[in-house]
Amino acid sequence: MASILGICLDVGILKMHPFLLTYPAFLTESSTKTQTAEIGATVIFEAETEKPVKVRWLRDSKDIASSYKYTISAEGNLHSLTINNIAQEDALGYAVIAGMSKVKFELKIKESEEPKEAPPAPTGSSAPDTSGTVSDCSAPEGKYKSLPESHRPDTRQDLTGLFTEKPQSGEVNVGENITFVARVCGESLLKKPSVKWIKGKWMDLASKSGKHLQLKEHYDRNSKVYTFEMHIIAAKANFAGAYRCEVSSRDKFDSCNFDLVVHGNKNNYISTDAGEDSGELDFSALLKKRAVHVSTEPEVDVWEILQNAPPSEYEKIAFQYGITDLRGMLKRLKKMKKEEKKSAAFLRKLDPAYQVEKGHKIKLQVEVANPDAEVKWLKNGQEIHPTGRYIFESVGNKRFLTINNCTLADDAAYTCTIGEEKTVTELFVKEPPVLIVRNLEDQMVMKGERVEFECEVSEEGAQVKWEKDGVELTRDESFKYRFKKDGCKHVLIINDVTKEDCGHYRVKTNGGQSFAELMVQEKQLEVYQNIADLTVKAKDQAVFKCEVSDENVKGIWYKNGVEVKPDARTHITHIGRIHKLTIDDVKPEDEGDYTFVPEGYAFNLSAKLNFLEVKIDFVPRQDPPKIHLDCMGRTAESTILVVAGNKLRLDVPITGDPAPTVVWTKGEKAHWDWEFCAEMEDGRVHVESTKGHCIFTIEGAERQDEGVYSVIVRNPAGEDTADINVKVVDVPDPPEAPRILSVGEDSCVVQWDPPLFDGGQPVIGYVLERKKKKSYRWMRLNFDPFKETTYEAKRMIEGVPYEMRVYAVNAIGMSRPSAASQPFVPVAPTSEPTGLCVDDISDTTISLKWRPPERIGSAELEGYGVEYCKEGSDEWIPAFPSLTESTSVIVCDLPTGEKMQFRVRAYNMAGPSLPATLQQAVTIREIMQRPKIWLPRNLRQTLIKKVGETINLVIPFQGKPRPQVTWTKNDELLDPRQVSIRNSDTDTILFIRKSERKDSGKYEVQVQIENVQDRASVNIQIVDLPGPPQNLKVIDVWGFNVALEWKPPKDNGNCDITGYTIQKADKKTMDWYTVYEQYRRTNCVVSDLIMGNEYMFRVYAMNMVGLSPEPCLSKDSAYIQKTGIVYKPPSYKEHDFSEAPKFTHPLVSRSVIAGYNATLSCSVRGIPKPKITWYKNKMDITNEAKYRMFSNQGVLTLEIRKPCPFDGGVYMCKAVNDSGEDIIECKLEVRCKYMPLTKKAT
Structure with a gap:
């Protein structure tokens, strides 16, 4: 027979997703977590939902498919998983997922000698009968005897977590009291742990405290153990169930489950009256009883519905099927490959969703099939009209909607329609992170005072969250906490603070957080009138009187250490601030020391009562x-x-x-x-x-x-x-000012000397205080005296300056504070420098270079320390007397032929970082190189310059020792009066300040070391403006047309003629108008002339430099005869030629060699001519001398002069005009020219 096990969906999920119903548990809620079955048996897990939705079953986080082992079935809203022939490997974790909800459970295996059978699961009804299970629980024969063994609570003491004592399951009769106790060791905890008592799976009992429930806690300073107690008073039958105790402290967490069994009738299990018993533990009234019905409707896949629905319906469908994570839903829909229906009106539709930051601009684009089609833009179903923020654009087949300065109101669904067809998208506006401009201040106040924590954020109206010891603060009924906003300022107000308000307070935004500590001290009680000694006679009245500052303080009177009790002769009164002890009819036994001790304060007031007895003693006369x-x-x-x-x-x-x-x-x-x-x-x-x-x-x-x-x-x-x-x-003298020995990322080590005078009693310890440099509040670091004279202070903020001071404590009291220490800043050393390598080496020098550390921290980088030592030695010698700020150095005066090791460390306020070292030792010896010219790529083709421009050729080469360089032009040596040549160890420069036409030619450079040489040639072409065309003639005149003809100019400016510009002028006005530009032929026909006018013509020649300075003017004029016909030119609408920038040729990622000029080229079009800006790693490089920018006929070129490896990165070109902007980018990799060669030791 199959054993039936029920699964109860988490009540917490019911709170989040209202369409999941709880399946009634026939035993305790602890059975929903762990179920036990025998090997070979069959287990059925059931889950019920309100609507017939599709659920998933998981085994060890993997989907379960139907097979002979697993049977998955669904009847309406009742879903079941059957596991057949259970084996030992089935003892794993399982889960069921419905919509966005997930419930986890486990299956445990137990060995059994005799197989036990259970009645089969009912199949005819979807609502199982739970009356029998309730009666079983209400009348147990013994402690958990009525529960099956698999449903009994786990009472084992697993003390590997935070608990030192876990609450135990218990049972109680109706009307009796019971207490559950949990203990946590606080030695390893930095702050007080937070504890939650939970009934079931979701109900926090802190809100149910009242006449039937009390939560208490206390702390033992000697054993450092926190004790938490839950008292249930006058238990009722509906208090029975599963409970959980959760304890957390920073990144540590532990929990313990236990059960409560209440013996007695459960006549009123469900309570619907929330008036008198609002503080009870009954939460069944929160659940609505629903009738379970079987639906014959087929299962619905919500994702198929979402795929076919427009984005505007997503929220409605998500609410209907219990989906709460809308962003997660959109991400999943985007990943699903949805086949778009081909639209006859749209060639390209809107994307499913867009995201933009608040205050930024976004452009929505569609492409239509008909260029003349009219489109409409809608926002949440309402048509959008063009304004300053909403701009409509139409470029060819493309339609644009631009939204400027986006606000949260623009977070909506947008639709573009053409007739009956439409495309829909969702726009999400992301708010920028809110930063905390002014942090919270630590505060130390007296009990009963008012405290205000104030901070300032970067934006007005920002949402902030206040927490105390990790628990969010809210406005409670007693108005303990008040929250105030004033522009960018946010204030937390705590009225009438108590000792329980001590702790760490935190304010959080979506862009930062700030901490502050609150310490509350008891008020100091002042004595206005002390009690005085009395000497009274027999039968007289003795009155001891004192006055203190607080009229609410009570006290106790003692006589010789024994509490005084009021009687017929002794009277104790307390009126306002005055306390009196009156003794009538004083007797000899009343003599003694009387003391008044105020409650809650560690001091007392004492006086002596002297009894003056008059008696006659018969004694000897001489004594x-x-x-x-x-x-x-x-x-x-x-x-x-x-x-x-x-x-x-x-x-x-x-x-x-x-x-x-x-x-x-x-x-x-x-x-x-x-x-x-x-x-x-x-x-x-x-x-x-x-x-x-x-x-x-x-x-x-x-x-x-x-x-x-x-x-x-x-x-x-x-x-x-x-x-x-x-x-x-007396109290000891104050110690000397403490010294800060070292600092860390959030800590420091402080040391001080004992006081010169200990007050006559040995010093038992010290108390330390710290404060922020700009603050005036001192915060105590330890409450128990610290016996050593070296202390490590922790929990400080990196980068904030602090000061420390110390008190000495003996048996009498605490000394005055010492002088404050020197200000210090907690900061950690940087990480080690990266990429340390050898750049060059000679017989006595070496050139090193590296990159800055990856983590620098809040302190500024002071510099780098370079050290070296011989191989096999541990004596590191500084290469420079002080730190260097550069990331490349040349170390000189090194011994030739020695193997040396080098290391570099970064320094900040905290000291040196870990060293960056070379992988192996380096031999100090110059490496011989044959001469080689590295001709830049742009010089491998003819270099074209205009007359008057500067020529600056930088040609790098290699070779050791330094080679001899020779320049020639057309196989002749250069004249040093016309050309300047400068040579260095690595390159040669040819410089002509003002070029002329005669400087054109073939230049050749030669580098030579002894008999080895290398050559390279550069062709230079100096161009100028062309001369005017020749012999412009009017060949023919007919109708409104004139035929012209001319000859090319004699001087083409040392480059090809690219075209001609033809202009005409009426002889009456002689105003010239251009007819053709960049016309390539030497004859043309000028049309559309006005009859009755006489025209003159002229022609300019054009080359790559520009138009000729002078035109060629026609000697003859052309007269257009009148024909008597009235000419009416057709009217036309002026076409808008404006066009947003668009790159027609992209930037190509390149890998170049260091030291040779590199160029990046692309092409762009746009009307009017767009403004071009170049960026490197998103930084504007327009004004940097290392880069040169060219623009010719839409072709953009960026020249990088002699790049080095640090010039590598992402380069971006941005084109902007009035119609829009476009961006294109590429990656540039700069490789080293050569790898340094080292010789291994033989």
Whole structure:
């Protein structure tokens, strides 16, 4: 028999896609994740959807196809997957996909001795009966005894994640309480973890806190363990189900599942009243109960519907079939090869979608079959009329719609129609990223104050998101957080801050983010009136009174360390800021030390109650004086400690009859034997003598009050002496300014020296603070004292200057802060330079070159350090005394014949980077080369120059040692008075400042090293304007026509005649008008002349330089006779010849050799003549001297003079006129001229 297992679709998917229904789970929701079956059994997984849509079943992320192993069936909206004859390899992860929703589940295999059978799955009904399963869960015999073994919760303690203790599954009776506890170790966490308690699969219980649910958390500083508790109070039957606890901290995440079983009747399982029980855990009222019906309609493929639908209907279809990711849907449609129907009206339709950035321009283009056809453009079904932003263009068969300065309102569907046919596209307007101009500031405030975090973004009206410790902040009911916008400023306001508000706050935009830390401290309690010592008699009233700054602070009274309880004689009152302790009918047992301790503050107020008892003792008349002390002497055990600033009170019991005289002294008796009360004049010392007591008081003890105090009592019967050792302790002195030892990408190491004076108590640690250089807020880095004197501060922002300071802490308190350290900037070293290679080498020098590092960071690059060492040695010698900013250097004074290794390091504020080294050592020796001329390609054909232009021929060559260069013209040596020649190690330059016709000819250059030589020749042609044509004659005149004839000019300007320009003029006005331009023949017919007028004619000759300076004028005139016929020329509409630029010949990617001039050519057309701009790697190079631009009859040429490998890249030519623009680009690769040769050591 087949065991039936049900799959429940995720309730979270129901929230996102309202057309997926949950299949009722007959046990717990944990069964939807893991199912267990026996080997050889058959398992059926079922899923139900509201509408009959197509679903996909996946096994281990791969599609499952129907076969003998897997049976896939669908009946209306009920889909099932049957796995037959289960084997061990079937224990994998599975998933079902409906629309854009996906639910994952697993199949586990267990071994069984006896096969168990289960009743077969019902096939006649699509809605299974779940009443039996609910009753089973409501009356369990024991803990999970009613659940099948495969559905029982997993209670194993897998502690490999963040949890140190996971919440355990439990059961409870209706009306009882239960608590679930989770613990997380915080030693390895940088901040407090965030915890979510979830019921089912989606309901966050944080919003359900109330009378039935309480969430608590606390942190143990000693063990550094976070404890999170969930208390369920007065449980109800509908609280039963599966729960999950999720904990996350930055990039770490862990979760744990557990179950709750509630024993009792479930009469009211579904709650529809959201009033009183709105804080309960019942979420079944959120689900709408629907009647499941079987549909006999065939399955529909939503993608086929989308393929055949226009883009304007995409949103409607997506909503109907539960698709929410519209952009993903458009991408998938674009990838699907959809066969477009051939349109009779459109030769080329619009693309399915376009994208443009906000503020930019976009051009939509279609191509129509009929050039005279009229098109209409529509936006979301509404016709678009031409405006300044919407421009219509028609060029031949092409129709353009240009949208200038696109805004978010232009994000719409656009349609181009011709009659009944149309083409549709979707335009997406992309907003530019919003940058944070001014960052957040760290803040440290007192509890109860108001905090404002303010930042400034690059655009007004931008959307920002505020987060606290990774959790998004929203406006809650208590108005804890308020969000304010003022133009580009965004403010987060937190009212009445508490300790729970401490943490890291972040503001995020689509283009950046900024962090700030908030620290909240308790308010300092001020004492306006301290309690005073009292001396009262029997039956009197004693009143201790004090006044503090906060009237809401409560406190506790203690007597000798024991809490005072109110009774008939003792009264405790608290009125405003005043606290009183009143004792009526004072008795001897009331004498003692009374202390008032404010709640929540680590200090106390103390005073002493002295009982003055009047009694008559019958004692002997002569009794020597006696001092009764248990702390006499100068040992460490008998030393009295007093904190500087506190009151020192020495109450010494004495006896003697008659009453003795008391004298107090300080210091060694041999030196200081004076009465203390007489010498102290500052009013801080008070001495009182009562019967049986001698009291010595110093108000506000200071460091100089430390020492040995002696008390001497005398009477006629004798004297007694006692020594009391008093030590005054204080907070330590501030340490010296800390030193920054090193900095990292987001950290620094700081060191300081201990304070010179520790206050009389050993220093137990230090507290550090940091702040940004431009800020005034100091942020504490550690709350527990740090014992070492070297500390690594982390979590800083790279590139921002900081300062540090330190406090010393002893048992008394914390010292004043030290002076601030020198400002420093956390920054990481750059990456190593790239492409280190040898450019040239000689007997004592070597030329190195490299490229900058790929990662430089926020700090500026200070330069490069070049070092070298002999092969086999570790002693690296700097090649230069300081850093160099250039990426190529020449290292001189190297030993000839030695094998040397070189390395280059980049330096910034953080220090040197990792070195870039050569792959092998280099032998310092010049390499012999035979002479070779590298004639540039443009000089291999005749060089044509105009008269007066400058001739500058740069011809590179190679050869070592330096070859001898010789120039000749037509086999004769050049005259140095007319031609300048400059030679270098690598090239030779022929320069003629102002060329003439006689400079034309064949120039030859020869390079020679001893008996080896190489030659190259260059043909130069100097051209000039041609002379005028000769012998212009009027051959014939008939009707309105005149025949002309002439002869070519004698001087053609040293180049071919390309044509003639013929002009005519009425003899009355002598205004000349051009009849023909670039006319190639030497005879022509001038037509359409006006009868009754007499005409003169002239002809200009034209070559590649231009028109001849003087024309040839006809000697005879031509008169057009009147015929009496009125001539009416036909009217015509002037044609618009304007045309947007278009490249007719593309740029061709080239690979050239370094050092030889290279050219890039293309051709463009456009009316009016477009403006041409050249770019390299999108940078304008128009004004750079390295490049020359030519334009001749639409042929564009870019000449790159002596390119080097760094001139390689992407070159782009851009043509712009009033009708539009066009862009074309190519890649240029520059190869090295030769590879350096090295000799291996023998």
